[in-house]
Amino acid sequence: MAAQQATDPDAHIVVQDLTMAYGDFVIQHDLNFTIRRGEIFIVMGGSGCGKTTLLHHLIGLKQPARGRVLFDGISYWESGPEVQQRIKRSFGMSFQSGALWSSLTLAENVALPLDEYTDLGAAEIAEVVSLKLALVGLAGFEEFYPAEISGGMHKRAALARAMALDPEILFFDEPSAGLDPISSRRLDDLIMQLRDSLGTTIVVVTHELASIFSIGNNSVYLDPEARTITASGDPRMLRDTSTNPGVRYFLNRGET
Amino acid sequence: MPGKLSIEFPSPDNLRLVLSGDWLLAGSRPRAGDIEQQLGTHAGSRSISFDGSGILQWDTGLLTFLAGVYRLAGRRNISIDPAGLPEGARRMMALAKAVPPREGADKHGNEAPLLQRVGEFALAMWQAAPEMLRFLGEIILSLGRLVRGKAQFRRSDLMLLIQDVGPHSLPIIALISFLVGIIVAYMGAVQLAQFGAQIYIANLVGLGMTREMGALMTAVIMAGRTGAAFAAQLGTMQVNEEIDAFRTLGFNPIDFLVLPRLLALVLIMPALVLYSDIVGITGGMFVAVTAFDISTFEYYQQTVRSMEWTHIWGGVFKGTVYAILIAFAGCLRGIQCGRSAQAVGEATTSAVVTSILFIVIAGAVLTILYQQLGI
Numbered sequence: 001m002a003a004q005q006a007t008d009p010d011a012h013i014v015v016q017d018l019t020m021a022y023g024d025f026v027i028q029h030d031l032n033f034t035i036r037r038g039e040i041f042i043v044m045g046g047s048g049c050g051k052t053t054l055l056h057h058l059i060g061l062k063q064p065a066r067g068r069v070l071f072d073g074i075s076y077w078e079s080g081p082e083v084q085q086r087i088k089r090s091f092g093m094s095f096q097s098g099a100l101w102s103s104l105t106l107a108e109n110v111a112l113p114l115d116e117y118t119d120l121g122a123a124e125i126a127e128v129v130s131l132k133l134a135l136v137g138l139a140g141f142e143e144f145y146p147a148e149i150s151g152g153m154h155k156r157a158a159l160a161r162a163m164a165l166d167p168e169i170l171f172f173d174e175p176s177a178g179l180d181p182i183s184s185r186r187l188d189d190l191i192m193q194l195r196d197s198l199g200t201t202i203v204v205v206t207h208e209l210a211s212i213f214s215i216g217n218n219s220v221y222l223d224p225e226a227r228t229i230t231a232s233g234d235p236r237m238l239r240d241t242s243t244n245p246g247v248r249y250f251l252n253r254g255e256t
Numbered sequence: 257m258p259g260k261l262s263i264e265f266p267s268p269d270n271l272r273l274v275l276s277g278d279w280l281l282a283g284s285r286p287r288a289g290d291i292e293q294q295l296g297t298h299a300g301s302r303s304i305s306f307d308g309s310g311i312l313q314w315d316t317g318l319l320t321f322l323a324g325v326y327r328l329a330g331r332r333n334i335s336i337d338p339a340g341l342p343e344g345a346r347r348m349m350a351l352a353k354a355v356p357p358r359e360g361a362d363k364h365g366n367e368a369p370l371l372q373r374v375g376e377f378a379l380a381m382w383q384a385a386p387e388m389l390r391f392l393g394e395i396i397l398s399l400g401r402l403v404r405g406k407a408q409f410r411r412s413d414l415m416l417l418i419q420d421v422g423p424h425s426l427p428i429i430a431l432i433s434f435l436v437g438i439i440v441a442y443m444g445a446v447q448l449a450q451f452g453a454q455i456y457i458a459n460l461v462g463l464g465m466t467r468e469m470g471a472l473m474t475a476v477i478m479a480g481r482t483g484a485a486f487a488a489q490l491g492t493m494q495v496n497e498e499i500d501a502f503r504t505l506g507f508n509p510i511d512f513l514v515l516p517r518l519l520a521l522v523l524i525m526p527a528l529v530l531y532s533d534i535v536g537i538t539g540g541m542f543v544a545v546t547a548f549d550i551s552t553f554e555y556y557q558q559t560v561r562s563m564e565w566t567h568i569w570g571g572v573f574k575g576t577v578y579a580i581l582i583a584f585a586g587c588l589r590g591i592q593c594g595r596s597a598q599a600v601g602e603a604t605t606s607a608v609v610t611s612i613l614f615i616v617i618a619g620a621v622l623t624i625l626y627q628q629l630g631i
Contacts, residue, residue: 102596118281127320135351140358147596166281166315193351197344
């Protein structure tokens with residue numbers, strides 16, 4: 001099955017036989033899945049099943065206990081630091097609580113990666129920063145500090161920072177956590193727009209059912225008991241047709 | 257292939273921008289400002305349209321150009337027809353325009369004049385004084401509750417704090433005190449040796465350590481080590497709303513957080529000062545024995561002869577006063593902390609600076625007081 005995944009021409013990220021562990025404690029084992037280009041891919045599962053840990057493995061923050069993560073066919077952990085750096089540049093990450101640097105203004109938060117990784121001049125960077133902030137609906141908030149804006153704005157500013165370098169892949173950790181339904185819906189719309197307009201591959205870790213059904217077109221379900229993937233595919237299909245009781249239970253909010 | 261722009265005028269009041277090539281942030285591409293002159297010479301243009309069929313690749317580079325064109329058009333009241341743009345770019349521009357910019361965005365931009373800033377600083381300092389007094393008052397009320405046995409805090413917290421404040425700081429206090437003992441001994445020895453009075457190194461080190469240096473050095477170490485830790489810990493609790501959680505559940509954060517810290521430091525400090533005195537005197541002895549030909553026994557005898565209990569208790573009392581000030585400053589800055597990582601850093605810095613300031617002032621006052629009282 002692994003060989004078949006690797007030959008998929010649209011495959012953007014391929015995870016092969018991934019096992020995640022803290023020391024001897026195995027969180028999830030033998031994960032196999034493929035994320036295709038331009039897909040909105042959902043990693044779902046109940047609290048504590050290892051969703052965020054999986055995300056940390058995908059973005060290169062944690063090394064797998066076993067298995068490989070391939071970006072465009074290149075194995076991240078078997079590459080040298082230069083290749084790793086290049087792969088990392090191709091993605092943006094929006095952390096669970098925003099993780100904006102509190103000593104910098106929103107503009108400086110977005111500008112930092114541009115400053116560091118591009119040859120743009122200060123005026124051009126300022127233009128890009130204004131554009132990115134406008135895209136997430138924060139035009140005019142350039143000079144605000146993270147402590148001065150609301151939680152929903154935090155999330156959106158974090159997204160603007162994640163998009164700073166025009167990433168090919170955007171990772172989201174619980175984008176709707178702590179947001180009201182309307183803000184959460186707006187963020188979902190924004191994610192869809194980005195995928196549709198720029199063709200960005202999007203990986204979302206969430207357990208928010210409304211989000212899962214409205215944006216996801218492929219998914220994996222991490223089962224906390226089996227400690228591996230017990231279902232994958234379009235989440236709406238899984239809800240209605242899956243034969244796995246755990247997945248149906250989860251996707252129907254505990255009603256079977 | 258770099259981005260190229262040419263301008264056509266299909267009709268007198270229309271201006272068409274023909275874009276071709278790669279419009280990438282990393283590559284070279286025209287600026288929105290370039291079309292400004294064209295607009296100047298064709299002042300009759302009322303609308304801008306695009307022909308983007310020649311665009312090969314694009315990213316934010318194209319979008320910033322378009323944002324510039326939109327701004328320009330907005331200033332001159334020219335309408336924009338985005339139909340000719342690539343589908344994705346059109347959508348992104350619509351997204352960027354969806355939420356109007358917030359007014360008054362330059363809130364941090366214009367700095368107040370110098371005089372106003374000086375005035376505001378002075379007022380802020382003036383307001384800080386009552387805040388400090390209020391905190392002091394709350395601590396005294398809390399101590400009152402402690403005496404009546406009504407203060408709410410967990411005994412185990414106090415024990416853990418005592419362990420952290422006491423035994424864990426012994427190594428650093430030992431190192432610093434030993435070196436201070438050596439320094440004092442050497443400084444005095446060079447002068448005393450001229451008169452053949454090396455034996456008085458013992459008096460110098462003994463008095464110096466017990467009356468001043470033991471308490472002062474321990475206090476400075478504790479300000480950096482423990483006062484800063486108090487501020488950082490309470491500050492982070494403030495950021496995480498943990499202090500609000502205490503208040504909501506009816507716990508008094510002063511009782512629960514400040515009181516045990518104050519008690520731990522005040523209870524342990526006398527022992528730390530005595531420890532520092534002994535290690536410092538040992539440092540002096542090390543110098544006297546190795547470099548100035550005095551025997552250990554002689555040095556010991558001389559130290560005992562020169563020592564009076566008032567020197568020791570005077571130093572310990574000073575140390576205890578310092579301990580109160582360190583705990584006060586550390587907890588005050590922690591509780592006052594704002595709600596960001598930046599604020600925690602500021603609180604910690606401020607705690608150490610405030611503690612050292614307090615220590616130095618208190619040290620000077622107490623030394624003069626001792627002199628006047630003949631202690």
